[in-house]
Amino acid sequence: MDSNPSTAETIYVSDAVTTTAKILVVGHFAVGKTTYIGSLSEITPLRTEEKMTQASAHVDDLKGAPDKVTTTVALDFGRLTLSEELVLYLFGTPGQQRFMQLWEDMARGALGALLLVDPSRLAETFPVIDLVEKYGLEYAIAVNTFDREGGEFDEDEIREALDLLPDTPVVYCDARDPKSSARALIALVQHLLARAA
Secondary structure: OEEEOOHHHHHHHOOOOOOOEEEEEEEEEOOOOOHHHHHOOOOOEEEEEEOOHHOOOOOOOOOOOOOOOOEEEEEEEEEEOOOOEEEEEEEEEEHHHHHHHHHHHHHHOOOOOEEEEOOOHHHHHHHHHHHHHOOOOOEEEEEOOOOOOOOOOHHHHHHHHHOOOOOOEEEEOOOOHHHHHHHHHHHHHHHHHHHHO
């Protein structure tokens, strides 16, 4: 999904900004992280997408995304101005295990993580949860419903399948839709505020 167009005025952060915050957007391979950041970013997102080649044919499982032809190899980056003084930076992590060495640097300074989940591939989420917990990040689960309405995937079943703590938020979103993506981000921020209180 194309992100919001940038103008000369929106490319740079305003001089009035005094505070920035960093959120990670994480999840397994082909779950919609790049699309999610693109749906919210007020600038054209920085993307490190590369074409998938035969070299990854036996490494990247395309079962859940047979039409996927590119993949993130370093990060996605987007920006969202929340007020005159506050800007939020969104960092998307690559989903494949071979890129996990980037996590340590990306997790540094992050307030928390929004963990995108494809309910038809829940098993692929466990290594990502392990990494989020390894780096001590608070997180919320955003079930990316894609073309589905989400009703066929019961929240209690997802919560049980992922062995989540009772206070870990689980929300449904369509990563292509800015309003839906914003609701998932709000759920994470509310969780972070509650944990900090």
